[in-house]
Amino acid sequence: xxxxxxxxxxxxxxxxxxxxxxxxxxxxxxxxxxxxxxxxxxxxxxxxxxxxxxxxxxxxxxxxxxxxxxxxxxxxxxxxxxxxxxxx
Numbered sequence: 001x002x003x004x005x006x007x008x009x010x011x012x013x014x015x016x017x018x019x020x021x022x023x024x025x026x027x028x029x030x031x032x033x034x035x036x037x038x039x040x041x042x043x044x045x046x047x048x049x050x051x052x053x054x055x056x057x058x059x060x061x062x063x064x065x066x067x068x069x070x071x072x073x074x075x076x077x078x079x080x081x082x083x084x085x086x087x088x
Contacts, residue, residue, distance in 0.1 A: 029081030040071025
């Protein structure tokens with residue numbers, strides 16, 4: 001068998017699941033983590049104060065506590081989703 005034929009055969013054979021760095025479960029976990037991060041930023045969003053009117057809503061619990069915690073959990077979950085190895 002010449003070199004050209006061996007290259008064609010190696011290109012056709014799919015890579016086994018055990019050799020892939022991330023599997024489907026990892027990608028699903030990463031999508032959930034990304035969704036958590038986005039939800040956290042949405043919880044932190046809102047209108048601010050202007051020179052004409054003070055908005056006390058900028059110091060609400062949702063914007064100062066809940067939003068950052070949800071985003072932080074999302075970032076930690078993203079790291080776990082990348083690092084974790086699936087069970088065999």
